Amino acid sequence: MHAVVVRVAIGDPEVAAKGLREQIIPRVSKAPGFITGHWTQSDDGSDGQSMIVFESEEAARAVADQVRNGPVPETVTIESVDVRKVVGNA
DSSP: EEEEEEEEEEHHHHHHHHHHIIHHHHHHHHHHTTEEEEEEETTTTTEEEEEEESHHHHHHHHHHHHHSOOOHHHHHHHHEEEEEOOOOOO
């Protein structure tokens, strides 16, 4: 398994959350090889981080490319996108 780890800066938490629910989660959850995804936000709503797990490195890299090049919700700025090997889970 491989994960796509994304860090973002958030301008307006409510606008960003709406975009996440309506755009990002539906699109990512339909991607080939998708297993699970978790999106988090800091207490003050100024930044977020997600970890989206896929069956293969190839599937993770394909989604990472989409994240880098695709549309993002309003008020969200992508700070980093990394693909990492999952070495454990519970």
